[in-house]
Amino acid sequence: MFDLRPYQKKQKILADWIPWGVMLDEQTIVNKDGSYMTVIEFKGPDGGSETASMLTNFREQFNNIFQRFGDRWCVQVEANRHAYKPEIHPMPKDAPRAAKYIEEDRLGMFGNGQYFITSCYLILTYLPPEDSHRKVADLFIEYPEGQERPNPQYPPFATYQKVIGETVSLLGGVVKEVNVLKNEDLLSFLHSTVSSRTHRVAVPDCPIDIAEKMTDSPLDIGLGLRLGGHHVSMIGVRNWVNVTEPNMLDSLFMLPFEFRWCIRFLPMSRQMAHSHVTKLKRHWFSKRKNLFTLMKEMASKEESQLEDPDARVKADDADHALAMIGSDDASFGYTTMSFCVWDVTSEAAESKANVLREATDRSGWITQIESTNAFEAWLGTIPGHAYANVRRPITSSHNFCDVSPLMHQCAGERWCDHLNAPALMQCATGASTTPYWLNIFPCGTDVGHTMIAGPTGAGKSTLLNLMAAQWMRYEGAQVYIFDKGGSARVMTYAMNGQFYDLGEKESALQLQPLRELDSKLDRTRAFQWVIDVLTRENVPLSVSDKEHILEKIDQLSSRPQDERTISLLIAYLQFPHLKQGLYNYSSEGAYGHLFDGDCDPLGSNRWQAFELEGVYRMGLALPGVLSYLFNRLEDRFASARDVDAGVDKNGSPITKPTLLILDEAWLFIDNDMFRGQIRDWLKTLRKRNVAVVFATQSLADIEASPIAATILESCQTRILLPNPTAAEKHMRRLYEELLGLNVEEMDKLSVAVAKHNYYVISDVGRRMVSLSLSKKQLEFVGASQPARQRMAEDIFGDHPDDFFEYYLEAVKRERALEVAEEEAKNSMFKKGA
Template sequence: MLRLKQFRDRAKGTADLLNYASLIGDGLVLCKDGSLLAGFLYRGPDSQSATPAELNYVTSRINASLARLGSGFALWIDAVRLPAAAYPETDASHFPDPITAAIDAERRRQFLSEGAHFETEYALLVAYTPPLRRTTKIADLIYDDDPKAEPESPGDRQIKIFERVLRDLEDGLSDILRLRRMKAYRVMDESGRAHLQDELINYVSFAVTGHLSPLNLPPCPMYCDAWLGGQELYGGDTPKMGEHFIAVVAIEGFPAESYPNMLARLETLAIAFRFSSRFIPLDSHESLGLLRAYRRKWRQWMRGFFSQVFRTEGGVVNEDAALMAAQAEDAITDASSNLVAFGYYTPVLILMGENRDTLLEEARLVGRELRREGFSSRVETVNTLEAFLGSLPAHAVPNVRRPLVHSLNLADLMPAASIWPGLPVCPSPLFPAGSPPLLYGATTGSTPFRLNLHVGDVGHTLIFGPTGAGKSTLLALIAAQFRRYRHARITVFDKGRSLFALAHAAGAQHYDLAGDAGSPGLCPLGKLETALDVAFAEDWLATCYELQQGSAPTPRQKEEIHRAVRLMRETKSGEGRSLTDFIATVQDKDIRAALGTYTIEGVLGHLLDARADGIEPASFTVFEIEELMALGEKNLIPVLLYLFRHFERSLTGAPALLLLDEAWVMLGHPVFREKIREWLKVLRKANCAVVLATQSLSDAARSGILDVLLESCPTRILLPNEEADKGGSGAMPGPLDFYRLIGLNETEIALLKGAVKKRHYYYTSPEGRRLFELGLGPVALAFTAVSSREDVARVRALIEAHGQEWPRAWLAERGLDPNDILGPAEEGLNEKTP
């Protein structure tokens, strides 16, 4: 007979070591020991820009929420350092020209040359072990159930208790942390089949195996231990789970005092790890009993054996024991106040990797960093497997560190503040799903920064900074990188020709309005096909009349304007729709006299009296308005109003960007100011982001629409300002007053004061805050940082000499090989062209 015993080994497998039994609800796991497990994903405030007062407030609120928990609960607070998402693939972007494609290719190379990038995700796991049934019988006798209510099982009652605690915890922490419950969600596979996945199960699977791949839930999600622990586990000093070796760095000792976010240094490490802080809170009476035992022990050490036996007051007092007894007395006072909760705290760092030697070297590096912060640590050997199991959510029994720590120390030790890496995709639902972020910024450390203008579907942005701080370069780079989105449209109102080189290199339409280089002829009445076109034409004519006459046209004159426009509408588009044609049609002599200034016989005839519009449809259009702004309101406003209308007609629902450089000039004109107010309110629906850049903080404050600017522009990018901490008076506010007005704290103001001009930029939005650099390479600098008169003149000369090939000559003059730079970009565009 075949002996079956040899095939029925009783040795424990990986599944036998895990405590997970079944998924019994949305983000709720029942464990083998009867405990319940749920979790949250969270993110704290930016560690670089938060003030000490803000961090202290965060820790106090965390302590207040955690101090309510007692025996039966266990917390796992994890900071998971993961490899950051790679730079967007070439196929994910749709640059329509080789210049902006080459700029992005250069930025990709720079990003990859910085080495490995990591970002940190944060999780809070809560386990609840219900009390034994016999301990709840007294409560059942005290409280009567509603006789009409459906009978409730003890299990359902405990689930309700746990869910109520989770809601209270979420309510207490959600205003200081971006907290979100781990939930189930549905996904579609490549075959179109729907699958159910759960964030809690995915996280537990990652903690156990080190794999980030999400798991499809079976129809009956029982026996979680089997399909979560489906990896071979090898023991030893360096255990191995599947193909991953496991190293554990245990924190043994702590500094004398704690302070908020004291382990922030771990977030700067360029290695992957999971920092697990397990806290098992105790009820007040349990912690008091343990603390009194500590006090009794140290009091026994205060005097020698003879003094204790004969109860004498003489003899030498052990001052160290007396100090420890006094500290135990203080801890008893804290526990009695119920302001903090004491418990067992076990912090470990879990590292997993395929190369054992590399893994152990990384573990030693972590230990050195911990020692630099005043912590003592060790790399586990014989205790590695137990320490690893104790770090897994819902495993509260293995590797319990016995000395007590209270919840306020826990709040200081846990990762409550973070380095914000930015969102990995554009968050706007109006953009194609999965669109890459606008650009990647360069930063110190290993955490990348992904810049998006959008917060939800709102991309309106304010850029503030003094002259010479790098504002125009930032605008040019934003325009160049925005070209990555399919069918993107960019319109720029430039002042000072900051985007002259980029516009001509990227094939944009650049119009130098009222400039020496020639200005396009405009035909404001050329489009009369729709009722909206007619309404604009009549309003525009009435505004021109008011500018010249100083008063609005009378009702009779408005009717005459309407009649003349109606007659012009009957003509063929492109024929008989110039301002000269209108004056020949209108029958009011005052109107003819007032509008004559804008015809070919007047000052602005070369601009506004064209028979056909000189502005061609384009995906990238730049209007240079420096000379135009100097013509005075009577000449300026008619041109601007028509340009605004032309811009609004160009919006198709595709991603669009409107850049307003030197917006302080525009905010000074009532017409432009009111138009900006309107745009900020309505362009969101047209999928257009408005970016206003200004160097004059006081003009923005006195514009009369500052409230609209702050309400409608959730994203702000601030440039370095060495006078950021200088206040002003009530009549003349200073930079400090303005920065406080827009909500900056003292740390952020100090960041702006200490930042370097043309290098640092400070991003702030409801999503997060970050100081970053553009990290421009020589190719990007050649086209985005070209605004001096000499450079613009040289670009003009190259355009005249080389035509469309001028960028190659320009790059060669700067010591760059145009074939190496533009060749791959041109080949990539040809491959994408059908």
């Protein structure tokens, strides 16, 4: 006979173990046991830069949320760390080749599988009371005449919705972002917890049997687990630390692989918790003294001082717990914490599990890699599963908050809402493997002004060069740099820009301050420029002198533009003391090579850099140069309307995004006239889509400046460089009073690595980041050495239009030569040995 029993027997499949039943609405799952489940994605506060007191304050705020849940609730928190896949946003077609070269290299670095991002979720599950409870309650409730009895089918769900709404509202007051998962987002998250394939999941037309639809990967159960094509290792907590602290497991987010960190809290009612803790107290109190000690006390009628110290401590701990229950300081329940790692081979999965286990054990925990209990432990991590792998030690909601992944590593903002484009650039969060997006227009603001402060040699020039190069990702981008020391020379040549060394007589930049005289505003500017020059030359000016100067400027305006020179103005002037005062600025004077030009030196190039070190040594010439350049840049900003870009969402013409870098900003804030210009720019240039990057070596310069308040108020993004003296008393005052840093942050700055770490402060959060620069990128953004600048000048002199290609070739030859020399040295060393 043919045996049909093997075919008639129902085989248990993975979906049978998963609790999800029906999708009741866009954000609620009804589980198979009748419970309701909602998933909330959140980004908690960044605990990495907070003091212990601030972390405790955050813990208390979370505790106030979680202790509200009673014994029919299941609270789960999951941190899902997954590989980062960078979104590719091509640079504009007209972007310089060097900018594309740097961007491609950075995309390759961040897309190599070595960077990970973490998403945190709060899963709330509520099991309504049985119908028998409701029927008993109805016996004691009378409803007024005319008032309908509530529909018995929906009161539990209405109560559940109300609690969810209150929780989201309370959570929004603590965390940075909170979002209730709905539709595809909800199903995609659930699918990611039970499948080895992560992808978007569409909402089915008939959203029932959710568990059946989500489980697309087979699960093999044995001493280990295999989910689809991945071997899964589970790490469980066997013994808790004696004392928990807020954010105590934050170091796990530095691990360089994917994992799920799941913690579940099954709260008790107040009465149940009191009963359980009282039993524990009695148990440990009775353990203080053994039978022999008790008999001795009875015989001597004297109390013995001999006690078991461990039992005494645990009895006192239970006493403290009873006090917390009585005062409603915390709730109590069963807490289960598990970790899930996976890989395509069992050896790789076990290796990851060992690394994670060691990282956890360093905090004082006792963990183990699950074997026979692996499947039960895995089920305990499934959202909405309140029954598997329940660990019985009673813990408080304070403990639950301390060990849950509620804090978040600030990762910046991926998207710049103001420019409707990606953030300026990607970095890495300090020593960890989490990417960071630097957006200098944080939280949708239109203010991109940025302050960079730190000692010399700490990496300021490298950061400025990288920011400028990455700025070219924006359509129509413009960059203007006031440089000192030539650190922007190589980058400017590579970007097909114009680099003007104002201190050199052979410089291509010969200014013509009197060229623009056609409008009344132009003539007023020219008049003020001449008056400022004469004032610095200590020429006494009377009212008649000023009238005479203005008259001659009006006369000069009738001449062709190429004739409106300083020399011609001197020829027009009739007063000898005025002629003598302007002599140094004529072609025969000391500064004539700078100021007595007959053409417009500033072309239409979108990238221009002005080297000020040479002209700074000239003393009186510097204000004249800066005044002229500031006026010309004002004109460039005002005419930077991008006609092809149309209008923005408010109907205003779109202005080309412009980055204005003021390196060594003390040059500007030391001068009364330029202080006013900087103050005006910081307040008004945002309207012209200009972001001012204000870089300085000394915080003391800012503190002493009359415009310190304007600088600090306008620069919403601040980047601080490593400073070994940051922890010293005199520097602590500056960091604390000017920038609001706490002790933890100042200590971090004092031990940070120069030219590697940068501390970013913005409305988004605070985080120590690194630029993650490769050798290829450093050949451009870090090429500030005098020898490299001389090489670049030689190449640019021979190949101004193809500098990038020839420079890259020269760098490759230099590298090859260095490698050959190193090999030769090693060969000689081996022979000598």
